[in-house]
Amino acid sequence: MTKTAQKKRATTQKFIEIEGIEEDIVILSGKNACFIIEVNATNFSLLSKEEQDTKVFSYASLLNSLSFPIQIFIRSKKLDISSYLKLLEEQAQGSTNQLLSSQIRLYRDFIRELVKVNTVLDKKFYIVIPYSYLEKGVGAAKKAMPGQISEDSFFEEAKAALHSKGDSVHSQLARLGLRAKTLQKEELVKLFYEIFNGSLIETNQITDELKTPIIKMGSQV
Numbered sequence: 001m002t003k004t005a006q007k008k009r010a011t012t013q014k015f016i017e018i019e020g021i022e023e024d025i026v027i028l029s030g031k032n033a034c035f036i037i038e039v040n041a042t043n044f045s046l047l048s049k050e051e052q053d054t055k056v057f058s059y060a061s062l063l064n065s066l067s068f069p070i071q072i073f074i075r076s077k078k079l080d081i082s083s084y085l086k087l088l089e090e091q092a093q094g095s096t097n098q099l100l101s102s103q104i105r106l107y108r109d110f111i112r113e114l115v116k117v118n119t120v121l122d123k124k125f126y127i128v129i130p131y132s133y134l135e136k137g138v139g140a141a142k143k144a145m146p147g148q149i150s151e152d153s154f155f156e157e158a159k160a161a162l163h164s165k166g167d168s169v170h171s172q173l174a175r176l177g178l179r180a181k182t183l184q185k186e187e188l189v190k191l192f193y194e195i196f197n198g199s200l201i202e203t204n205q206i207t208d209e210l211k212t213p214i215i216k217m218g219s220q221v
Contacts, residue, residue, distance in 0.1 A: 016196065021188050025159050031133035033155075035162035036188065037169060039125045040179040055176060062172040068165055071128040075195070076121045085112060127180075129165045131158045 020027045026034045044052060085108055092104040133154060166182060173180045183191065 016192075018192065021185050022155055023159070024182050024184050024188070025155065025162060026188060026192075027151075027155065027158070031154055033131045033158035033162065035129040035131070035166050036183045036191070037127040037129070037166065037173075037180050038183055038187075039127060039173060041123060041125055042178060058172075058176045062169075062176065065168070065172060069130060070169070071130070073126040073128055075124045075126070077124070077194075079122050081111065081115060126183075127169060129162055129169065131162050131165075133157070135161065 017029045018026060019029055024035065028034065044055065088104055088108040092101045095101040095104065170180055
């Protein structure tokens with residue numbers, strides 16, 4: 001890579017405010033951090049009226065119980081089912097039963113036409129819990145100045161505060177009957193990489209160590 005390209009990548013990288021990811025904590029600029037919980041969806045329309053009311057009241061209870069801000073982030077991504085269609089064709093070709101092979105091809109054609117008419121979306125739901133060093137009080141403002149607090153010290157304080165908040169949110173989500181998990185480092189890297197790069201990301205392009213920039217330089221940079 002040329003020095004010019006490296007300079008462009010570095011310049012773009014600094015605008016996203018993410019300084020690093022440690023364990024399950026996203027370290028942001030300005031002595032801020034956040035904690036991300038992925039929540040599995042539930043099909044609300046298939047629930048009975050009583051179950052729907054219970055969900056709504058439980059959700060209201062969750063919001064009213066919070067003593068800190070949260071952000072609810074919904075991400076919709078168009079699914080590429082070309083590999084699934086290819087798998088169906090391979091199954092049809094490999095079947096020795098002609099009737100079964102014919103049925104698989106009919107199903108493949110049905111799926112192909114269905115996708116042409118309706119966009120298939122994969123929806124992911126996230127709860128983002130923020131942390132700021134200023135939560136420690138007005139006196140923390142001076143300590144939050146560059147060089148006044150070590151990165152290790154800030155990380156440990158952010159981790160303790162965010163885990164406490166996260167436990168509270170997980171407890172409320174369990175009452176809603178929703179399955180949830182805290183995103184770990186590798187999952188966080190993948191999430192941000194996909195958000196900032198869109199179609200440039202390959203599904204298996206994940207790194208165990210945060211050595212790859214969150215933004216991948218493309219022709220548009």
